[in-house]
Amino acid sequence: MLQNDLIIRTLRGEKTERTPVWMMRQAGRYLPEYMALRAKYGFFERCQTPELAAEITLQPVDIVGVDAAILFSDILVVPQAMGLEVELIESKGPNLPEPIKTTADLKRVRVPEVEETLGYVFDAIKLIKQQLNGRVPLIGFAGAPWTLLCYMVQGKGSKTFDEAKIFCYTQPELAHQLLQMITDTTIAYLKGQVKAGADVVQIFDSWGGLLSPADFENFSLKYIRQIVAALKDEVPTIIFAKGAWHSLESMAATGALGLGIDWCITPQLARQMAGNNITLQGNFDPAKLMSPIPVIQKEVKEMLKGFGPGLHIANLGHGILPNVPVDHARAFVDAVKAFTW
Numbered sequence: 001m002l003q004n005d006l007i008i009r010t011l012r013g014e015k016t017e018r019t020p021v022w023m024m025r026q027a028g029r030y031l032p033e034y035m036a037l038r039a040k041y042g043f044f045e046r047c048q049t050p051e052l053a054a055e056i057t058l059q060p061v062d063i064v065g066v067d068a069a070i071l072f073s074d075i076l077v078v079p080q081a082m083g084l085e086v087e088l089i090e091s092k093g094p095n096l097p098e099p100i101k102t103t104a105d106l107k108r109v110r111v112p113e114v115e116e117t118l119g120y121v122f123d124a125i126k127l128i129k130q131q132l133n134g135r136v137p138l139i140g141f142a143g144a145p146w147t148l149l150c151y152m153v154q155g156k157g158s159k160t161f162d163e164a165k166i167f168c169y170t171q172p173e174l175a176h177q178l179l180q181m182i183t184d185t186t187i188a189y190l191k192g193q194v195k196a197g198a199d200v201v202q203i204f205d206s207w208g209g210l211l212s213p214a215d216f217e218n219f220s221l222k223y224i225r226q227i228v229a230a231l232k233d234e235v236p237t238i239i240f241a242k243g244a245w246h247s248l249e250s251m252a253a254t255g256a257l258g259l260g261i262d263w264c265i266t267p268q269l270a271r272q273m274a275g276n277n278i279t280l281q282g283n284f285d286p287a288k289l290m291s292p293i294p295v296i297q298k299e300v301k302e303m304l305k306g307f308g309p310g311l312h313i314a315n316l317g318h319g320i321l322p323n324v325p326v327d328h329a330r331a332f333v334d335a336v337k338a339f340t341w
């Protein structure tokens with residue numbers, strides 16, 4: 001049914017004609033077409049209106065020619081569905097006015113009925129699948145429980161998420177209760193995405209790298225493992241735990257078919273740690289998309305050679321930056337497509 005299933009075949013470990021490519025945060029502010037819709041509708045309005053979410057999801061497929069679409073939404077729709085107020089403040093980022101700090105606060109959150117609270121996402125997925133008409137696979141996603149806890153406790157973005165960490169270290173029982181509630185919600189949510197038509201799911205643990213290896217196991221991977229186990233007979237899953245390269249071996253053992261890596265580890269070392277049976281995804285430094293196009297072309301080749309043929313999905317090591325010229329994003333994608341062994 002899919003005309004381009006390079007990503008699915010790569011995740012399954014099959015040989016493909018070339019390395020597939022997509023970019024994290026590929027639907028976003030570097031696209032003038034996205035900015036035009038952003039000027040007219042609020043952020044969560046764009047997420048909650050299936051027609052808008054579908055249009056934004058398809059933009060990078062049409063404009064830069066990536067090998068997968070990723071659902072336009074946000075990881076913070078889950079805390080919203082669990083009962084917390086979440087707003088996105090222009091040029092400041094997410095804000096949760098009443099974060100979780102105490103046992104009493106935890107009583108304000110629940111494991112919701114996902115059809116009721118997140119049905120708009122499932123509707124968007126159905127519409128996207130219709131509009132894609134099999135051109136490329138659709139990636140669904142959710143935040144990892146640890147990364148969602150960071151926002152639910154800290155209440156806003158942070159470089160260190162110290163308040164979230166202190167919450168975990170001083171009130172571990174409460175933290176584990178919250179992490180389990182997020183996990184249960186996420187499993188139902190991702191199963192709903194798959195039922196609606198998502199072909200692959202990615203778990204974003206953007207703040208996994210803030211934890212020591214032992215704390216990453218205890219507060220993050222323990223819960224990611226449950227999510228992967230619940231999904232693994234349905235669709236391929238990809239875990240992207242930024243900065244948590246120390247745990248690639250244990251992440252590979254979860255049953256996920258793909259592991260995202262950032263640019264702080266070489267493909268060779270990542271391969272050595274993750275073993276030979278899992279697809280690696282990454283790991284171009286997003287800031288390098290600001291380099292002149294010939295430099296991008298050269299560095300893409302280096303990256304592809306570093307990973308070697310097969311078991312690799314080309315991507316950035318984190319989300320694309322808002323100021324990247326569209327022709328640079330396209331040059332990145334085209335350079336991957338043009339590469340032959």
Ligand code: CP3
Nearest residue numbers: 024025026027028070071072073074075093094204206319
């Ligand atoms: O990849 C895609 O194109 C799909 C869409 C997507 C968005 N957010 C849209 C978005 C995905 C996969 C996310 C995930 C997400 N959201 C993560 C994990 C990935 C990562 O980058 O680490 C995180 C931590 C968030 C939380 C979040 N949402 C932040 C910190 C911000 C503000 C900072 C920023 O980049 O603007 C958002 C807003 C957001 N989510 C935007 C988009 C396109 C920008 C909104 C706008 O200003 O138009």
